[in-house]
Amino acid sequence: MARVELNLSLNRVEGDLEIAVVLEDGVVAEARTVGTLYRGFEQIMLGRAPRDSLVITPRVCGICGTAHLYSAVLALEQIWQVPVPPNAVRIRNLCLIAEGIQNDLRQTFLFFAPDFCNPRYRDQAWFAELTERFEPFRGSIYRQTLAQSRKAVEVVAQFGGQWPHSSYMLPGGVTIPPDLRRILACRAVLDDIQHWYEQVIVGAPLDEWLALDSADAYFEWLETPAHADSALGLLSRCARSLGLHGMAAGTRHMLSFGAWCDPQQASGRLLPGGFYDGDSATLSPFDQQLVNEHVRHSWFRPYPGGRHPLNGETVPDFQPNSDRYTWAKAPRYGDKAVQTGPLAELLIGGDALIRSLHAAEGGNAWLRQFARVRRIAYELAGARRMLEELAADIGQPHILNPAKSAEIDGEGFGLIMAARGALGHWLKIEDGVIAQYQIVTPTAWNASPRDSNGLPGHWEQSLVGVAVQDPDDPIEIGHIIRSHDPCLVCTVHMLDSGKKLRFAP
Amino acid sequence: MATLFWLQTGACGGDSLAILSAETPSLEQLLTDHGVELLWHPSLSHQPMSQHDAIYQRIVSGEQTLDILCVEGSIVTAPRGTGLYDSYRGRAKMEMVRELAQQAGVVVAMGTCAAFGGVHAAAPNPSDCIGLQFDRDRPGGLLPPEWRSRRGLPVVNVAGCPAHPHTMTQTLAGLAAGWPLPLDGLNRPQAFFNTIVHQGCTRNEYHEYDIEELEPGGRACLFFNLGCQGPMTQAVCNSDLWNGVSSKTRAGVPCFGCTSPTFPREADLFSTPKIGDIPVRLPLGVERARYMAYKNLARAAAPARVRDKEMDV
Numbered sequence: 001m002a003r004v005e006l007n008l009s010l011n012r013v014e015g016d017l018e019i020a021v022v023l024e025d026g027v028v029a030e031a032r033t034v035g036t037l038y039r040g041f042e043q044i045m046l047g048r049a050p051r052d053s054l055v056i057t058p059r060v061c062g063i064c065g066t067a068h069l070y071s072a073v074l075a076l077e078q079i080w081q082v083p084v085p086p087n088a089v090r091i092r093n094l095c096l097i098a099e100g101i102q103n104d105l106r107q108t109f110l111f112f113a114p115d116f117c118n119p120r121y122r123d124q125a126w127f128a129e130l131t132e133r134f135e136p137f138r139g140s141i142y143r144q145t146l147a148q149s150r151k152a153v154e155v156v157a158q159f160g161g162q163w164p165h166s167s168y169m170l171p172g173g174v175t176i177p178p179d180l181r182r183i184l185a186c187r188a189v190l191d192d193i194q195h196w197y198e199q200v201i202v203g204a205p206l207d208e209w210l211a212l213d214s215a216d217a218y219f220e221w222l223e224t225p226a227h228a229d230s231a232l233g234l235l236s237r238c239a240r241s242l243g244l245h246g247m248a249a250g251t252r253h254m255l256s257f258g259a260w261c262d263p264q265q266a267s268g269r270l271l272p273g274g275f276y277d278g279d280s281a282t283l284s285p286f287d288q289q290l291v292n293e294h295v296r297h298s299w300f301r302p303y304p305g306g307r308h309p310l311n312g313e314t315v316p317d318f319q320p321n322s323d324r325y326t327w328a329k330a331p332r333y334g335d336k337a338v339q340t341g342p343l344a345e346l347l348i349g350g351d352a353l354i355r356s357l358h359a360a361e362g363g364n365a366w367l368r369q370f371a372r373v374r375r376i377a378y379e380l381a382g383a384r385r386m387l388e389e390l391a392a393d394i395g396q397p398h399i400l401n402p403a404k405s406a407e408i409d410g411e412g413f414g415l416i417m418a419a420r421g422a423l424g425h426w427l428k429i430e431d432g433v434i435a436q437y438q439i440v441t442p443t444a445w446n447a448s449p450r451d452s453n454g455l456p457g458h459w460e461q462s463l464v465g466v467a468v469q470d471p472d473d474p475i476e477i478g479h480i481i482r483s484h485d486p487c488l489v490c491t492v493h494m495l496d497s498g499k500k501l502r503f504a505p
Numbered sequence: 506m507a508t509l510f511w512l513q514t515g516a517c518g519g520d521s522l523a524i525l526s527a528e529t530p531s532l533e534q535l536l537t538d539h540g541v542e543l544l545w546h547p548s549l550s551h552q553p554m555s556q557h558d559a560i561y562q563r564i565v566s567g568e569q570t571l572d573i574l575c576v577e578g579s580i581v582t583a584p585r586g587t588g589l590y591d592s593y594r595g596r597a598k599m600e601m602v603r604e605l606a607q608q609a610g611v612v613v614a615m616g617t618c619a620a621f622g623g624v625h626a627a628a629p630n631p632s633d634c635i636g637l638q639f640d641r642d643r644p645g646g647l648l649p650p651e652w653r654s655r656r657g658l659p660v661v662n663v664a665g666c667p668a669h670p671h672t673m674t675q676t677l678a679g680l681a682a683g684w685p686l687p688l689d690g691l692n693r694p695q696a697f698f699n700t701i702v703h704q705g706c707t708r709n710e711y712h713e714y715d716i717e718e719l720e721p722g723g724r725a726c727l728f729f730n731l732g733c734q735g736p737m738t739q740a741v742c743n744s745d746l747w748n749g750v751s752s753k754t755r756a757g758v759p760c761f762g763c764t765s766p767t768f769p770r771e772a773d774l775f776s777t778p779k780i781g782d783i784p785v786r787l788p789l790g791v792e793r794a795r796y797m798a799y800k801n802l803a804r805a806a807a808p809a810r811v812r813d814k815e816m817d818v
Contacts, residue, residue: 018594037581038590039515040631044624049773055761056769059624062519062667106525114551136551137533146533150526154748161756162747163526164519164667168758170721170775175757179817185750316631318584327590399722473553 019459020325021477023468028477031456031463033447035327038299042314045437050076050407050429053437054167057425060439065164066099066156067418068439071425073169074414077266079429080171080406085397086263087390088173091159093260093270094186094386096416097379098155099163101193103419103485104342104372104379105152109134109145109231112369112482116238118475126238133231141200141231148196151189155383158182173399178390187387194380201373203230210377213352215360232373236366239479245366248480250462251337252278252363254344255445257286257415257422260382263389270382271349273417275333278363283348288413291424291440294330294451297323305452306332309426309438310411330448330457331440339363339458340421340445341485343371346378365462365483372485407432418442420485446484459484506542507572507681510564510605511615513547514598515591515625515634516578519667520616521548526748527670530678539678544569565604573680574609576602579618579625579634580647590632599647602637606648610656611680612637613663615673620662620693621766622646628771638662638692642766662692664740666763671745672697691766693739698764701789702735703728705743706754707818712736714807715800716814721775724814727759729784732775734762736788755818 022030041060045053053072058065070092077084113134121127133141153163159176160166168175176182194206202209203226212218227233239245258273274283292306301315314329332338343363346354354371361367411428421442428436448457456464459481468474513521524532535541543550544560563569580599581591588597606612614620614637622641626634636646638660644650653659663676676694679686687695703709708726711717717729727733735743735754742752742760754760759775762768772778778785787796810816 036592037515038583038632039579039581039625039634043629043631044627049775051775052769052773055774056624056627059517059519059666062517062522065519110549117551136549137536143533146525146531150528150748153526154750157746157748157750157756159756161751161753161758162742164522165763166753166756166758167761168753168756173722175721316584316590318589320589401720401722472555475553 019463019477019481021463021468021474023471026467026469028463028466028468031460032325033328033449033457033459034325035447038316038318038327040314040316041439042437045427045434048434049432050427050434051170053425053427053434054170057439058165058167060441062164063103064099064418064420064423065166066095066160067416067423068425069167069169070096070416071414071423071439073171074416075412075425075427076171076414078412078414079410079427080402080408082171082402082406083400084266085173085400087178087393087396087398088169089261089263089266090386090390091174091178091398092169093263094383094390095156095159095168096260097383097386098152100419101376101379101383102149102152102163104376105145105149107419107485108235108369108373109141110136112479113235114142115475115478115482116235118473120470120473120475124238124241126234126241130234130238133234144196144200148193152193154189155186158186170399170401172401173397175399177398178394180391180394183387183391183394186383190380190383190387197376197380201231201376203227203233206377206380210381213356215353215356218353218357232370235373236370239366239369242479244479244483245361245364247466247476248365248462248483249363250458251339253333253336253338254278254347254363255286255333255338255340255422256345256348257417257424259345259349259378259417271345271378274348275338276344276348277336288415288424290334292332293438293440294332296330296452297449298326298329299324300329306330309413309424309440310428310436312426312436312438314438326449328444328447328449330451331444332448332451332455335453335455337448337451337455337457337461338445339484340442341368341372342375342421343368344421345417346371346375351378365480368483368485411436421445443486447486506540507610508542508544508570509573509575509677510544510560510571511546511575511577512598512602512605514576514578514602514619515581515632516616516618518548518577520577520673521546523667523670524615524673525670527674528749529671530674532674535674535677535681540681541573541677544571561601561605564608567608570610571605571608572610573677574605574612575615575677576612576619576637577615579623579632580637581625581632581634583631583633586633602647606637606652606654609654611654611658611661613661613676613680614638615663616668617664617666617763617766617768620660620664620691621768623666624769627769636662636766639766658686659688659692661686661688661694664691664693664698664764664766666768669697669741669745669747672741689739693764697741698739700739700741700744702738702740702742702752702754702760703788706735706752708754710811710816711814711818713803714811715804716807716811722757724757724816724818727754727757728777728788730777731759732761732773732777733759734765734786735760737786738762738764740764757818
């Protein structure tokens with residue numbers, strides 16, 4: 001039996017990641033995700049003024065800064081019991097949506113789709129058409145995506161001053177009101193993106209596309225010229241012709257914190273969250289007390305079992321030549337490894353088409369990517385609703401600053417759906433400064449290593465069983481890992497073939 | 506053609522994402538019209554990683570000319586100076602930076618992390634981060650102060666967290682053209698750092714008349730009470746707007762001074778340290794006694810529309 005170990009170098013904005021894969025006769029028998037970068041945000045936060053989290057933590061990630069800002073401000077508001085005016089919630093949602101649109105476009109068309117331009121596929125019927133559209137810097141969709149995604153973040157800049165990295169959400173609201181100029185400027189941007197999405201990406205008006213509610217209806221529609229020739233149609237045809245719809249289910253359990261706060265009741269969510277138990281195919285409400293993090297296989301000071309983030313610690317303990325292999329912790333929900341992202345968000349949130357496709361074929365690499373493009377329709381509709389509500393209620397307050405006496409010690413958390421999935425900040429304030437800060441990112445859920453019970457994380461599970469045709473360019477693994485939105489590009493590197501090599505940083 | 510290799514070290518990717526927002530020139534224009542040949546970018550290159558390694562080897566061996574090396578992210582030196590808290594296939598990234606820098610026509614630090622250490626170097630600096638040729642505000646980071654690239658330049662510090670999109674693409678366009686690039690005392694290209702954030706801020710009139718906000722969310726100036734560093738921070742944020750539309754101070758967010766080597770400050774970032782009534786740090790070059798006298802007069806002279814904060818910003 002030929003047994004080789006591949007070392008996949010996986011580059012992402014939140015840090016770097018490598019994946020060690022053991023191949024047996026060309027099939028992945030075992031995978032380990034390896035976070036290769038440690039920066040220590042949790043320590044940097046200690047002893048700082050609580051509001052400093054609004055400046056420091058967005059810098060965890062250059063692509064999800066708005067989501068980190070949102071989580072951080074929700075946590076402070078929970079501790080200080082600060083009410084938030086509806087218009088502030090609308091502006092926050094609008095900015096989070098714009099960041100989401102930016103991500104979903106770039107992830108799909110700049111990072112996922114170019115893999116199909118790989119020369120290995122040159123004999124496929126779709127290859128010429130695909131290259132013409134998706135080749136980096138040359139393809140028509142690639143170039144349009146560059147232009148449309150930079151327009152999308154103008155919406156964040158209108159209210160936050162810039163994207164990435166701003167700090168415009170503060171306890172009690174946001175820093176500027178929704179004046180008519182900003183609302184109309186945002187609307188112009190979003191209208192343009194919507195026209196392009198309808199005409200080029202899905203080939204149908206938004207309402208018609210959102211009304212599509214079953215797998216059968218979609219597959220029928222996939223054959224119609226309008227959709228077959230669209231960017232999503234082309235991507236679906238290619239991905240399905242390569243079998244990506246039957247690959248890489250990973251863990252069947254899914255997690256969503258619920259997308260976008262309800263302006264009328266900030267604890268509610270416009271798209272409901274919850275936990276989807278893949279074993280029983282049932283949904284249950286999310287209970288944050290069930291979140292814990294394990295470090296058994298991570299380079300942190302060991303502790304037994306898992307710990308809730310409020311009791312967690314992040315003390316580096318680098319042991320490169322041991323059975324510990326990553327800077328990522330292993331978050332678990334109950335004792336379960338879960339996946340999170342657009343598929344989880346729409347499945348749990350109740351999108352009929354995603355539920356139907358999931359029921360028909362299970363979770364898979366194609367459906368994850370498909371859900372990301374589908375989510376853009378929800379984002380566009382949600383953004384429009386926020387703008388209309390703001391315009392109708394423009395004179396209402398955008399911030400209610402808490403009284404100094406409200407800024408008490410305590411503990412709390414902020415949970416949000418970032419572009420890549422469930423993001424949580426947990427913190428404690430003691431003597432007026434931050435005494436504990438733990439962040440659990442979406443990628444931490446998906447890219448988690450084994451836990452104290454030896455249970456592999458979602459990516460690790462989803463790679464097992466995948467056949468790799470060319471270990472020098474294991475493009476299959478690229479498709480799969482990128483379908484999980486690993487922040488940016490994932491790249492693959494082969495160590496010496498034919499013998500087992502232990503990856504040791 | 507000027508060859509460019511982009512390397513990420515201890516980064517959040519924010520500079521790579523920010524440069525995608527550039528429009529004059531855009532990243533794609535750099536590649537099509539400004540003579541930049543992108544050898545590798547970790548987020549945008551789609552070739553297999555074996556090609557990355559091959560290019561890297563050819564550069565290090567001198568077979569491939571490297572005109573511009575962009576480094577994005579802090580230089581991680583922990584643990585104990587090995588740099589292994591930030592590795593690529595078991596090798597410290599800081600060693601790769603050292604090797605590539607020796608071959609590069611010019612080395613560009615993209616963002617405050619690469620320039621000075623940045624947010625990751627904030628106390629207690631858990632991963633012992635430094636910049637490429639600065640350690641916060643002290644000369645000498647990974648490379649000694651006297652180090653010069655093949656083209657005779659120190660590390661060019663395109664500071665900012667993230668760096669401003671046009672400051673990045675215009676610096677690269679100038680370098681690709683081979684034009685001279687005068688630098689300031691912190692090795693930042695003068696053309697983009699010889700202006701302060703306060704210049705062009707739409708809240709300036711409120712500042713002139715000393716109408717200051719006490720809490721966030723208002724229209725007036727953020728300098729006296731809310732920690733704004735705009736009057737002492739050198740950057741184009743208000744003269745070349747972010748994403749073509751705005752800036753932090755226009756949006757009511759204090760400038761945190763992210764192009765400065767001491768970013769982020771250790772103290773409460775949303776407050777302004779003062780001695781008596783006067784901020785400890787005054788606008789660039791301003792004398793304390795004169796500032797007091799002038800501000801009192803200005804406040805008395807403020808027109809009602811400013812005093813009552815009637816004017817939108």
